[in-house]
Amino acid sequence: MRAPIKEYDGVLLIDKPTDHTSHDVVARLRGILRTRRVGHAGTLDPMATGLLVVLVGKATSLSQYLMSADKTYVGTIELGKTTNTQDAEGEVMETRPVPPLTEAEVRAALNGFVGDQYQTPPMFSAVKIGGVPLYKSARKGEEVEREPRFIRVMEFRLTSWASPELGIVLRCTKGTYVRTLAHDLGAKLGCGAHLKTLRRTQSGHFDVAQAHTLEQLQKMSPADLEKALIPPHVALPAPVAVTVAAAPVTPADQ
Secondary structure, three states: OOOOOOOOOOOEEEEEEOOOOOOHHHHHHHHHHHHOOOEOOOOOOHHHHHHEEEHHHHHHHHHHHHHOOEEEEEEEEEEEEOOOOOEEOOEEEOOOOEEEEEEOHHHHHHOOEEEEEEEEEOOOOOOEOEEHHHHHHHHHOOOOOOOOEEEEEEEEEEEEEEEEEEEEOOOOEEOOHHHHHHHHHHHHHHHOOOOOOOOEEEOOOHHHOOOOOOOHHHHHHHHHHHHHOOHHHHHHHOOOOOHHOOOOOOOOOO
């Protein structure tokens, strides 16, 4: 007789590689864990690396609680070039000279973004307008009116400055488009900019230092995979308490 397939429940912390979409990560984990009930609590753009919070089995019912967590990123912004996607994956639309900025001026510009604000989602995003993802309209050359969304930036700090590139640390609420902040920073400085690199280091109380790579998980035994899973009741941020029950796959799983 064949042994029954192991049923896994819990939260997996994944260090997403740059050559995978968040959906790619979920698809690979479904194969590794041999279950369809795998989703994530907050997507990462394809070019971004770092912490992806993955929900397995009954833990998919925790999506609404874990998706709302604040996020921390480290990254690099390149001044002088704007792209149609606002990041390094897009087509360069304009190149402008970078003014002789001082470190103090760059720090002041970044600090100007700290606080509560409304941000318009970029055209190259998965936000749906009329049931159609914006990126599909963008690929047709169409510009669609978007509703600004409330975000909060708690920290936007300079870590390095060697013109035309600056290193940053960002702490913000869910739904913040880091590449849009980079684009808006370039507009503020009068030279344009795009997001060159991005890595998520924290999501709520989870840290990327706790995360596993897909390659590590691929080599694990069923017992080791079970140990890698954070139990649902431990994964929940205090003081949230919910009953974790069998539930259908959430929208974050798609």
